Amino acid sequence: MTAIRRPPVIAAALLCAATLAIFWPGIVEYDTLRQYEQAIAGRFDDWHPPIMARLWQALLPLGHGPAPLFALQVAGYWAGLALIADALAATARPRTAWAVVAIGLLPPLLGWQVAVLKDAQMVGAALAATGLVARYRLRDQPVPRAAALAAAVLFAYALLVRANAPFALAPLIAALLPLRHARGRAAATVAILAATLILASPVNHALLGATRSDVALTPPRYDLAGIAVRVPGASIAGLPADVAGTLRRDHCVTPYFWDPLGDTPGCAAAIAPWGTSGAATLYARLGAAAFRHPLAYARQRAAHLNMTWRWLVSAWLPGAAPPTGSEPNDYFSLRLTPVAGAWQRAAGWATETPLGWPFAWNAAALLLLAVAIRRPPAPTRRLALGLLASALLLEASFVAISIASDLRYHLWPIVATALAAVLLLDRHPSRRLVTAGVFIALLLGAPALVARVTLAAPPQEYDDLLRWTPPLALLPG
Structure with a gap:
């Protein structure tokens, strides 16, 4: 492996050190505390990824608390960007290399990357892995x-x-x-996707020793309930016809997230008949219900997709701004430095701009895909295509399988799209591309701005969100 001494790489290393120093030992949220409890107890379930809790358990000798995982995800984040920048600098593309490093400073990305979460863990590991291989692929060299x-x-x-x-x-x-x-490559994509989906359960349960929770039941329950409230008087998946009235009265279905169905006693009782059904049965019932009531299913998914892509939504919709502090807990005390707090607040404001709008990144990815397809074969084009396919396939999966609207679920598509843009736009874009970009920005951005100005402000507290019916919920009047 050749030495790495180029200025963009040194800058990435310094930024990594600064991130660790300013945000040490990381920010912990509610979900992360549940995984920490599993790590110290040695008992795991699959509601959250057992691989993360197992890794945390293995790192406990290095110190309790989030610091070991925080260090790994921050190091992976900056190392991946540094390795890609190194390859670009080595191929006489220094400006592009600097742009790759600059991606790491995008406030919504860095603001979430310092929170110890499965989403940030994925970004850190995937970026590091991509950088390790891309450092050689971008120079047409075999990977050691x-x-x-x-x-x-x-x-x-x-x-x-x-x-x-x-x-x-x-x-x-x-x-x-x-x-x-x-x-x-298309065949390999299908094979990797199928193998991972098939092997995930045996790995999580047999190899990692996680017990089964009902996490796999939440997507079909969410959509079945969404169909039920949109088809009053119909029996959906074995629920009595009058249950739809209960679900609507208690605000059990919201496009924002599935949580009322699990955390509100009346809602949980209403869907209790589904509690004895396995995932395969519920998905079969969902397929049958969607076939019988396609408009209701389409309204359910469209309303949620609008919310998770944050298109026609209110300003300051919760779940976008990076956390400004750790969840209170009995295990450790974590306080942000003044500099860290200021950065997180600034990042929160940035999420109210297109930097924090997943639909804008999706539109950019589609536009960049059209650019990449027209480019002649080259290592940068191939990596850009892989990154764009990665971003778009993940976002496409939300069309059918998504139950929450947090921005952190879109961190990887944002990173991947930003990297692809840097790789493809290393020279002045064509007039046609600029025109298309302006048209798409007006077509999608103008309604988004109008919605943020005119729609009522959403509640900010969790308990209030459980009872909130957002605008454009596409529910019956």
């Missing part, structure tokens, strides 16, 4: 065995640390493999 093995381990962790990670990483891994033809 040690680098390939390290990347494989990192990709395996990233695939297991989020349930929907296979949709994101399968096309990217295929793009990094030494496959010459697009058909071979």
Whole structure:
């Protein structure tokens, strides 16, 4: 492996050190505390990724608290960007290399990357793995065995640390493999995606020792309930016809998230008849209900997709701004430095701009895909295509499988799209591209701005969100 001494790489290393120093030992949220409890107790379930709790358990000798995982995800984040920048600098593209490093400073990205969460863990591991391979692929060099093995381990962790990670990483891994033809990469994508989805459960339960929770039941329950409230008087998936009235009266279905169905006693009681059904049965019932009531199903998914992509939504919709402090707990006390607090607040404001709008990044990814397809074959084009396919396939998965609207679920597509943009727009864009970009910005951005100005402000507290029916919920009047 050749030495790395280029200025952009040194800058990334310094930024990594600054991130660790300013935000040490990381920010902890509610979900992370549940995983920490499993790590110290040695008892795991699959509601959250057991691979993360197992890793945390293995790192406990280095110190209790979030610091070990925080250090790993921050180091992976900056190392991945540094390695890609190094390859670009080595191929006489210094401005592009600097732009790659600058991506790491995007406030919404860095603001979430310092929170110890499965989403940030995935970004850190996937970026590091991508950088290890791309450093050689971008220079048309074979990948050393040690680098390939390290990347494989990192990709395996990233695939297991989020349930929907296979949709994101399968096309990217295929793009990094030494496959010459697009058909071979497409076949590899399908094979990696299928293998990961099939093996995830045996790995989580047999290998990692996690007990089964009902996490796999939440998506079909959410959509079945969404159909029920939109088809009053119908019996949906075995629920009595009058249950729809209960679900509507108690605000059990909201496009924002599925939580009222699990955390509100009346709602949980209403869907109790589904409690004895397994995931396969519920998905079969969902398919039948969607076939019988396609408009109700479409309204359910469209309302949620609008919310998770944050298009026609109110300003300051919760779940976008990075956390400004850790969840109170009995295990450790974590306080942000003044500089860290100021950065997180600034990042929160940035999420109210297109930097924090997933629909804007999706539109950019589609526009960049059209650019990449027209480019002649080159290592940068191939990596850009892999990154764009990664971003778009993950976002496409939300069309059918998504139950919450947090911005952190979109961190990887944002990173991947930003990297692809840097790789493809290293020279002045064509007039046609600029025109298309302006048209799309007006077509999608103008309604988004109008919605944020005119729609009523959402509640900011969790208990209030459980009872909130947002505008454009596409529910019956």
